[in-house]
Amino acid sequence: MILSQLQLPDSLNYVGVFLTLECNLGCSYCINDPEQTGQRGALFPIKVKQQRNSLTPAEWVKALNRIPYRLDLPITLQGGEPMLYWKGRGLGMILSETPHYFDLLTNFALKPEVFASNLNGQQAKLQRDAPYPSIRISYHADEMNRTWHGDGFTELVNRCTALADHGFKVSPSKAESDVGIYMVAHPQNRVTTEMEAVYAGRVPFETKEFLGVDEGVLHGHYLYPFSTDLIASGIHPQTLSCECRTTELLLDPLGFVWGCHYYLYQSWVEGGPVRQFEALEAQGFRFSEWGVKIFKGHKLVPVGHILDPEFSMADLEVFRSCYHYGRCIGCDTKVKNNRFQSYYDKGIAHTSVNIRNIQMPESLFDKIDNLEQARQFFKPSAS
Ligand code: SF4
């Protein structure tokens, strides 16, 4: 059955497809683990596959063809490590059968020639005309030095520049380059003069803000007080209740649609909704009809399933009760631009989620920096 096209609201800011949560690396600060405790390898063991844990490329094609093509709204493929999806060959299979432009967030797990060959000649789908590279490679010093014989950064830059031999534009200017390297500005990560000498004149390199708590210090700027560090910083003993909705379409490896990154990641830390997927598949993926029954008794319930013929983007516009406020993932509640550069141009703060009716204990009020501004989020009508 061909599924109907989705009507994308203007407010939709991001489409993220987590092709797999498996990864070849195990970074201590990986946000796939909401606790950021360095246990990633144990949480998402790459070799354990008793049950089906991802959609097939053909299913992704069916799912992503529901999304209308829009030049200004690429589909971002991420994970885990998306190059590893479907034994490395899944990316090319999806790109070949869908009209979209894609962004790729990757650690460059495969050699350039293997990655390029797996693309089935679909390089153009990763070459959107944008002010920044479509292929964004993350550099993780400890893990890459461990994997690549102590010189991870040189290997990574060499892999990037080698893409020029496989149909990609590689330039030190980020507006000109299809590929760029990004490093999380974690306090333990440093940009050294040796690194500058390696990337200069070859490939764009930037740092990006570290979001989370390190040695008792919260990093990042968040709209909602204590949303990411209530528990991690020991501010309060339990999470709070609130109402929340997202501005993003977040799809997990099995095609479930989630209301935020915490729900998505935590459901996979707890094993992933693999049994619920089997039950839903048996019902033709009709989540709107069967979701409540199939997820009965579960704390982490998705918003829908992308293969449900009745799934509609309006399902994302509903405020839903949440009892996990305080464990939110930084990328959901940090202040940032939307895709129209709202924060830089107009001073309008954008966050990936809108939260209201936070049941903030009065005992915490004196710890809130801008209490008068924050009070609007404690009311049922704030958005
Ligand atoms: S490469 Fe990315 S997904 Fe993999 S462990 Fe590191 S931060 Fe996590």
Ligand code: SF4
């Ligand atoms: S309040 Fe936080 S944990 Fe709850 S749905 Fe919103 S972003 Fe997710």
